[in-house]
Amino acid sequence: MSLKTTCLTYFVAIFAVLLASRHVIDPNSSPLKHIVDLSLATTSSVPSNIISYLIPNHIGRHHKKKDNGTIGSICDDFPRGFPPPDPNTTSYLCVDRNGCCNFTLVQAAVDAAPAVSQKRTIIWINNGLYYEKILIPKNKPNITFQGQGYESTAIAWNDTANSSHGTFYSGSVQVYADNFVAKNISFMNVAPIPNPGDFGAQAVAIRISGDQAAFLGCGFFGAQDTLHDDRGRHYFKDCYVQGSIDFIFGNGRSLYENCQLISMANPVPPGSRNVNGAVTAHGRASKDNNTGFAFVNCFIGGTGRVWLGRAWRPFSRVVFVNTTMADIIAPEGWNDFNDPTRDQTIFFGEYNCSGAGANMTMRAPFVQKLNDTQASTFRNVSFIDGGDWLQHNIN
Numbered sequence: 001m002s003l004k005t006t007c008l009t010y011f012v013a014i015f016a017v018l019l020a021s022r023h024v025i026d027p028n029s030s031p032l033k034h035i036v037d038l039s040l041a042t043t044s045s046v047p048s049n050i051i052s053y054l055i056p057n058h059i060g061r062h063h064k065k066k067d068n069g070t071i072g073s074i075c076d077d078f079p080r081g082f083p084p085p086d087p088n089t090t091s092y093l094c095v096d097r098n099g100c101c102n103f104t105l106v107q108a109a110v111d112a113a114p115a116v117s118q119k120r121t122i123i124w125i126n127n128g129l130y131y132e133k134i135l136i137p138k139n140k141p142n143i144t145f146q147g148q149g150y151e152s153t154a155i156a157w158n159d160t161a162n163s164s165h166g167t168f169y170s171g172s173v174q175v176y177a178d179n180f181v182a183k184n185i186s187f188m189n190v191a192p193i194p195n196p197g198d199f200g201a202q203a204v205a206i207r208i209s210g211d212q213a214a215f216l217g218c219g220f221f222g223a224q225d226t227l228h229d230d231r232g233r234h235y236f237k238d239c240y241v242q243g244s245i246d247f248i249f250g251n252g253r254s255l256y257e258n259c260q261l262i263s264m265a266n267p268v269p270p271g272s273r274n275v276n277g278a279v280t281a282h283g284r285a286s287k288d289n290n291t292g293f294a295f296v297n298c299f300i301g302g303t304g305r306v307w308l309g310r311a312w313r314p315f316s317r318v319v320f321v322n323t324t325m326a327d328i329i330a331p332e333g334w335n336d337f338n339d340p341t342r343d344q345t346i347f348f349g350e351y352n353c354s355g356a357g358a359n360m361t362m363r364a365p366f367v368q369k370l371n372d373t374q375a376s377t378f379r380n381v382s383f384i385d386g387g388d389w390l391q392h393n394i395n
């Protein structure tokens with residue numbers, strides 16, 4: 001099977017889940033619709049009945065005809081005068097998969113970025129799906145990936161824990177450099193969705209191991225272990241994260257603002273007490289670490305019956321502030337990794353959340369209903385020392 005076909009199979013599977021679900025996400029308004037459009041636009045061998053079933057109003061992007069009936073050059077839509085002349089503080093590299101500017105692969109542009117520069121390197125990436133495994137090494141700081149929208153620009157690969165020396169190396173994109181920024185682009189892992197009990201099928205979309213990283217308007221698509229928020233201070237705003245088990249995990253110190261966290265765990269029968277997913281698995285291992293995940297003004301929805309977090313390490317720290325939760329959250333809310341010795345050291349808190357999943361009456365005893373003072377630690381960018389670096393990096 002070609003990677004394109006694999007990719008498509010994956011999208012079809014996700015759609016099947018979405019359509020079969022009681023908690024229906026309208027496929028026509030899901031970001032996945034647009035990614036499927038994108039995928040189909042580059043795939044010729046898809047049965048048309050599947051296309052029409054999934055996307056009634058699908059319009060192929062690359063078959064656009066000119067008004068006078070001739071088929072134009074694929075580069076006709078490419079923005080004129082791009083890239084612009086380098087301003088003082090940034091320098092541009094341009095990626096277009098159809099070859100309309102310097103680079104056709106994102107990795108080639110990363111390789112071309114200078115190791116040491118007073119300027120930020122903006123890698124401008126045109127619409128399209130880039131099938132690449134990408135590494136940003138430690139010695140390439142100050143890189144920005146600028147996409148054209150997380151529904152229309154995506155990087156995808158399909159490694160799993162088995163195919164890549166373990167989960168930590170399965171990321172389609174791996175960021176080891178500091179000061180990385182991504183805007184309006186999606187990161188995907190399109191490996192087969194694990195069946196319950198599968199071993200070695202975890203598949204990370206992105207690993208973020210550099211300090212002071214920011215993601216604005218980005219998408220993260222995978223199933224188990226989608227977003228490896230590994231280490232460093234990270235900021236996420238207006239992002240869309242999809243997964244099933246532990247789909248945001250790692251030992252980062254991170255603020256997620258105004259993000260959608262969408263579970264794609266299998267729908268469970270009404271009344272079932274099984275839990276088949278977890279939004280987070282934070283890896284704080286010592287009381288001396290100041291790491292943690294803070295979610296502010298977010299939305300949790302999708303399918304399955306999931307925990308807000310599992311205590312991957314004994315000092316796991318996660319809070320949800322002002323977040324709307326659909327009725328996919330198990331009433332106990334959280335899990336101590338089935339290790340009661342962790343109950344004394346984990347920090348799982350909720351503050352002013354709403355929605356059917358946010359009812360705290362049946363929460364596990366170790367869960368904290370935060371007061372104003374406690375919540376204020378997590379509520380804004382000071383949690384990640386954002387005042388020092390955030391504006392500077394994202395401007």
Ligand SMILES: *[C@@H]1O[C@H](CO)[C@@H](O)[C@H](O)[C@H]1NC(C)=O
Pocket residue numbers: 001002003004006158159160163191192
């Ligand atoms: C990734 O896709 C390629 C091409 O379809 C396939 O050969 C390979 O086995 C896939 N890898 C995994 C881990 O599924």
Ligand SMILES: *[C@@H]1O[C@H](CO)[C@@H](O)[C@H](O)[C@H]1NC(C)=O
Pocket residue numbers: 066068070
């Ligand atoms: C069709 O229009 C394009 C510009 O939109 C022009 O370059 C081309 O020559 C036209 N072809 C014919 C046959 O008129």
Ligand SMILES: *[C@@H]1O[C@H](CO)[C@@H](O)[C@H](O)[C@H]1NC(C)=O
Pocket residue numbers: 088
């Ligand atoms: C940018 O460079 C130009 C010419 O080198 C200089 O005149 C201008 O003051 C610089 N602008 C900034 C903001 O540094």
Ligand SMILES: *[C@@H]1O[C@H](CO)[C@@H](O)[C@H](O)[C@H]1NC(C)=O
Pocket residue numbers: 093102112
């Ligand atoms: C990109 O292409 C332009 C010409 O279109 C060229 O002047 C420039 O040097 C190229 N940049 C790189 C980094 O290859």
Ligand SMILES: *[C@@H]1O[C@H](CO)[C@@H](O)[C@H](O)[C@H]1NC(C)=O
Pocket residue numbers: 115116117118119120141142179
């Ligand atoms: C990264 O950019 C900042 C300014 O934006 C600069 O001070 C720093 O030296 C750069 N780092 C490297 C290694 O080039």
Ligand SMILES: *[C@@H]1O[C@H](CO)[C@@H](O)[C@H](O)[C@H]1NC(C)=O
Pocket residue numbers: 148149183184216217
């Ligand atoms: C992302 O794209 C939207 C819509 O095209 C645009 O309004 C917004 O400014 C972009 N944001 C970033 C950070 O690039």
Ligand SMILES: *[C@@H]1O[C@H](CO)[C@@H](O)[C@H](O)[C@H]1NC(C)=O
Pocket residue numbers: 162198199200201
């Ligand atoms: C991963 O590898 C193990 C051991 O070789 C094997 O038992 C398992 O089926 C593999 N998992 C997947 C998803 O391929």
Ligand SMILES: *[C@@H]1O[C@H](CO)[C@@H](O)[C@H](O)[C@H]1NC(C)=O
Pocket residue numbers: 231232251286288289290291
């Ligand atoms: C966590 O704390 C240990 C010491 O207890 C320290 O060595 C390590 O660097 C810290 N890790 C992070 C990510 O802060």
Ligand SMILES: *[C@@H]1O[C@H](CO)[C@@H](O)[C@H](O)[C@H]1NC(C)=O
Pocket residue numbers: 296297321322379
């Ligand atoms: C919660 O959300 C409301 C409106 O959506 C906003 O006014 C309020 O400031 C938010 N609270 C926090 C702590 O962010």
Ligand SMILES: *[C@@H]1O[C@H](CO)[C@@H](O)[C@H](O)[C@H]1NC(C)=O
Pocket residue numbers: 322352353354
């Ligand atoms: C609590 O959340 C509601 C929305 O559900 C919001 O209107 C209100 O401002 C929030 N309160 C605080 C203190 O953030």
Ligand SMILES: *[C@@H]1O[C@H](CO)[C@@H](O)[C@H](O)[C@H]1NC(C)=O
Pocket residue numbers: 359360361362
């Ligand atoms: C919260 O859950 C409890 C126990 O299931 C129930 O009695 C109560 O009515 C719920 N509260 C709301 C506001 O739904």
Ligand SMILES: *[C@@H]1O[C@H](CO)[C@@H](O)[C@H](O)[C@H]1NC(C)=O
Pocket residue numbers: 371372373374
């Ligand atoms: C908030 O909770 C903390 C920890 O339980 C407590 O020490 C503090 O006094 C509380 N603050 C307020 C204003 O209730």
